[in-house]
Amino acid sequence: MKSTEKKENGLVVSDFSNESKADFDHRMKWWRDARLGMFVHWGLYSVAAGMHNGKDVSGLSSWIMWGGKIPLSEYKEYAKEFNPIKYDPDEWVRIAKNAGMKYIVITSKHHEGFGLWDSKVSDYDVMDCTLYKKDILKSLSVACKKQGIKFGLYYSILDWYHPDAQANSYLIPKDEKPDNKENFAQYYEEYMKPQLYEIITQYDPDILWFDGEWIPDFTHEQGLALYQYVRSLKPSIIINNRVDKGREGMRGMNKSDRDYAGDFGTPEQEILENKSTLDWESCMTMNDTWGYKTKDNNWKSAKRLIHDLIDAVSKGGNYLLNVGPTSEGIIPAASISRLAEIGKWLEVNKEAIYETEPLKEHFKENENIRYTKKKGNDLIYAVLLEKPESEVVLKYVKPDKDSKIVILGNDKSLHWTYEPHVGLKINLPETDIAEPGEKYSWTFKINGKEITK
Ligand code: FHN
Numbered sequence: 001m002k003s004t005e006k007k008e009n010g011l012v013v014s015d016f017s018n019e020s021k022a023d024f025d026h027r028m029k030w031w032r033d034a035r036l037g038m039f040v041h042w043g044l045y046s047v048a049a050g051m052h053n054g055k056d057v058s059g060l061s062s063w064i065m066w067g068g069k070i071p072l073s074e075y076k077e078y079a080k081e082f083n084p085i086k087y088d089p090d091e092w093v094r095i096a097k098n099a100g101m102k103y104i105v106i107t108s109k110h111h112e113g114f115g116l117w118d119s120k121v122s123d124y125d126v127m128d129c130t131l132y133k134k135d136i137l138k139s140l141s142v143a144c145k146k147q148g149i150k151f152g153l154y155y156s157i158l159d160w161y162h163p164d165a166q167a168n169s170y171l172i173p174k175d176e177k178p179d180n181k182e183n184f185a186q187y188y189e190e191y192m193k194p195q196l197y198e199i200i201t202q203y204d205p206d207i208l209w210f211d212g213e214w215i216p217d218f219t220h221e222q223g224l225a226l227y228q229y230v231r232s233l234k235p236s237i238i239i240n241n242r243v244d245k246g247r248e249g250m251r252g253m254n255k256s257d258r259d260y261a262g263d264f265g266t267p268e269q270e271i272l273e274n275k276s277t278l279d280w281e282s283c284m285t286m287n288d289t290w291g292y293k294t295k296d297n298n299w300k301s302a303k304r305l306i307h308d309l310i311d312a313v314s315k316g317g318n319y320l321l322n323v324g325p326t327s328e329g330i331i332p333a334a335s336i337s338r339l340a341e342i343g344k345w346l347e348v349n350k351e352a353i354y355e356t357e358p359l360k361e362h363f364k365e366n367e368n369i370r371y372t373k374k375k376g377n378d379l380i381y382a383v384l385l386e387k388p389e390s391e392v393v394l395k396y397v398k399p400d401k402d403s404k405i406v407i408l409g410n411d412k413s414l415h416w417t418y419e420p421h422v423g424l425k426i427n428l429p430e431t432d433i434a435e436p437g438e439k440y441s442w443t444f445k446i447n448g449k450e451i452t453k
Pocket of ligand 1: 063
């Protein structure tokens with residue numbers, strides 16, 4: 001074994017800290033090109049759906065055990081009602097693909113501690129305590145592979161079920177919390193890592209999306225070791241920065257006080273204000289909550305979702321858009337209709353999103369214009385978020401001499417002029433560009449170069 005390796009329960013755990021930039025870029029390539037994924041929050045909280053004992057519980061539906069101060073003995077009863085007879089993994093993957101999503105990340109185990117697979121180290125899972133008794137992760141993994149989209153697993157370090165992880169629980173007042181590091185270390189070694197071994201070796205995920213890393217008992221040293229452990233199980237896997245302790249709140253990027261493990265930052269419910277030299281992915285809900293919540297009908301418009309995608313991609317980020325299926329396994333109709341709109345928009349505009357990178361200096365011209373650039377050539381896209389007037393002036397693009405400029409979805413070559421002190425002036429066609437349904441953007445395709453300072 002190399003000096004950088006050690007054996008753990010028969011697994012040779014390597015040290016990937018010195019991965020070359022070329023190897024890192026190779027591993028991240030599909031993920032960077034993908035740009036758009038589907039997040040799925042599904043668990044016992046989907047049965048509660050924001051209510052407990054007939055009363056609304058405020059806050060995130062995936063936090064109802066905490067928000068409702070529900071004792072574990074009472075909360076476990078929801079497992080008897082978790083029976084997703086309408087769950088159709090092939091249909092879920094079709095919905096994601098039709099929306100132009102290139103990967104799916106599903107909660108294997110959220111903070112509640114309930115597993116959507118048959119774990120050998122736990123009886124708190126879909127096989128041991130529900131009527132359903134089928135391996136949800138397996139069927140979704142198979143459906144993703146069959147339909148050619150990447151498969152990811154979310155795993156919560158925070159666990160409100162396991163007795164050795166309880167000191168992080170809401171039930172113990174802060175000043176009464178015991179020093180639980182020893183017990184948590186046991187949970188980490190004898191429960192968490194075996195579960196990760198199970199879900200990685202059995203379902204072959206392309207992404208491991210950790211969460212719940214903020215708890216006091218979980219340490220930076222454990223985070224560093226956890227990254228190496230997961231990469232050793234599948235060297236090509238991509239792991240978010242919540243595997244360690246670097247994340248700076250909901251902005252999701254790592255603090256700069258030291259090196260932290262993790263391949264990409266995870267802004268949550270927000271999009272970075274500017275580009276970053278690091279990889280990042282904004283995870284966002286379509287309404288106000290992650291898990292299904294009967295009374296949460298505060299749905300964002302398709303226009304807002306599409307504009308968020310454009311904004312993230314213009315700054316070099318990915319967009320992980322969430323759905324919260326019901327306990328029967330149905331993705332809400334309001335989510336499906338928005339995903340269909342996103343898919344229709346991408347059918348026309350996908351070349352401005354997939355396999356793109358930000359411009360060197362300018363991701364936007366003003367609040368109404370975002371730029372993207374095709375990787376490896378001089379194709380620049382100026383995406384107007386609101387309907388332009390009779391002409392558009394772009395200050396940061398100089399077209400190649402004979403560049404044909406079109407609006408995606410219409411092959412009509414537009415008249416344009418370029419003067420250094422004015423910029424690129426594009427005349428719009430008199431007649432509106434016919435396109436089925438609502439128009440969410442006007443994407444100008446330009447062969448040219450960015451004008452930098
Ligand atoms: O507490 C979780 C929440 O339920 C949800 O899973 C989000 C998604 O990133 N993460 C945590 C909140 O930051």
